[in-house]
Amino acid sequence: MFPIIPSVVPAKAITATSMDTPGGPLELSTMRYGPYFVAMNGSEEESFDYQVPGDMRGKMATELLTGERQELEDAVIPPASSKVFVLDAGT
Numbered sequence: 001m002f003p004i005i006p007s008v009v010p011a012k013a014i015t016a017t018s019m020d021t022p023g024g025p026l027e028l029s030t031m032r033y034g035p036y037f038v039a040m041n042g043s044e045e046e047s048f049d050y051q052v053p054g055d056m057r058g059k060m061a062t063e064l065l066t067g068e069r070q071e072l073e074d075a076v077i078p079p080a081s082s083k084v085f086v087l088d089a090g091t
Contacts (some may be wrong), residue, residue: 028077035087037061041077049076061085 028048028085039050052072061072064084077083 014088037072037085038082039077040082041079044080045079047076047078048072056085056087060088 006020026042027046028050029038029040029042032049032053037052037056043047051074056072057074059072060069062069062085065082069088072085072087
């Protein structure tokens, strides 16, 4: 049997640095969480333009839902979809 070791919370925890829902939860929502950037479109009919945070723009990232690597740029997100990006290590 393994001993029970209490959880240790690191001194520097990553927290959300920005979240934006200008039209409410059923439209465009974006969130930055450390090296992650999330864009969610809650509308079933409308596409929205989303903006990547300035310090992430132009850096290489992996889109976690597809596994594709790409340079992060402002783009359009289609209805009822989400995109989740994580910056490449060392960027």
